[in-house]
Amino acid sequence: MDDSTARRILGVGPHASLRQARKAYMQRAKMVHPDRYAHAEPPAQREAQRAMAELNEAWRTIRLGPPARPRVDHEPAREPDRAEPPRPRGCEICGHIPANRIDIRSLTGLLLIHRSERYAGVLCRGCGTALWRDVQAQTLTLGWWGVLAVFVNLAVLVNNGSYLRTLSGMEWPTDRVAGTEAPLSEPMPATRKVTARVLPWVATVTAAFVVALLVMLLARNAP
Ligand SMILES: [Zn+2]
Known part of the structure; x- marks a missing residue:
C-alpha cells in the first residue's frame, strides 16, 4: 500500500x-x-x-513509511483542481449520505477517578445509531462508579442524548458517495436498543439505590 x-x-x-x-x-x-x-x-x-x-x-x-520530505519554502503553488466538483461529505465509516457530525462519549468510573472515551466523526444515521447504542449502554453500565463520576456521567448522558435527537431527525442512509474511502461499504448493522439490554438497567438501578442510601445515611447523621 x-x-x-x-x-x-x-x-x-x-x-x-x-x-x-x-x-x-x-x-x-x-x-x-x-x-x-x-x-x-x-x-x-x-x-x-x-x-x-x-x-x-x-x-x-x-x-x-519514509519520513515526510522536508517542506520546501518555494514549493510552486498548486492550481486548485477545478475538474473535480466538491464531493458531499459521506459517513466516515460507510461513505453514505446523509451524514452529520456526532460527538459522544463513554465514561468508566474508577472510584476516585474516571476515564472517558470520545467517539466523534461525521456519521450516517445507521452507523451513528449503532455506535450510539453501544456507547450509551457502556456509559450507563460503567459510568456511575466513582465519587465524581456520578455527576460527570449525568453530563455525559445528557450530551449523548442530544446527539440521539440529531440522529433521529436524520434520513436513513441511501447512497454511497462515489469514490469515497470509508472503511465499510455498507452502514454498520443495527445494534440492540439500550433499553433492551440488561446490564445498563442493573447498573443504573443499583447506582441510584446506592446514592439514595448514602443520602439517607448522611441525612440521619447530620446534626
Ligand atoms: Zn455510515
Whole structure:
C-alpha cells in the first residue's frame, strides 16, 4: 500500500503529522472494530474484519513509511483542481449520505477517578445509531462508579442524548458517495436498543439505590 492510499483510508491530508494520522486511525479503528460486530450477521462480521485489516495496513504504512520530505519554502503553488466538483461529505465509516457530525462519549468510573472515551466523526444515521447504542449502554453500565463520576456521567448522558435527537431527525442512509474511502461499504448493522439490554438497567438501578442510601445515611447523621 502506498502512502497516498494509506492517507486516503485514514482520511488525513498529505501534510498531516504522525500524531494526527494516529488519532484518525484510533478513531476509525474504535468504530469499525470487529468486536462491535460479534452479534452481527457473518457477512457484516467479515466486512468489519476486512475494514479493520485495511485500517491496520494503512496505519502501518504511514507509521513505518519514509519520513515526510522536508517542506520546501518555494514549493510552486498548486492550481486548485477545478475538474473535480466538491464531493458531499459521506459517513466516515460507510461513505453514505446523509451524514452529520456526532460527538459522544463513554465514561468508566474508577472510584476516585474516571476515564472517558470520545467517539466523534461525521456519521450516517445507521452507523451513528449503532455506535450510539453501544456507547450509551457502556456509559450507563460503567459510568456511575466513582465519587465524581456520578455527576460527570449525568453530563455525559445528557450530551449523548442530544446527539440521539440529531440522529433521529436524520434520513436513513441511501447512497454511497462515489469514490469515497470509508472503511465499510455498507452502514454498520443495527445494534440492540439500550433499553433492551440488561446490564445498563442493573447498573443504573443499583447506582441510584446506592446514592439514595448514602443520602439517607448522611441525612440521619447530620446534626
Ligand atoms: Zn455510515
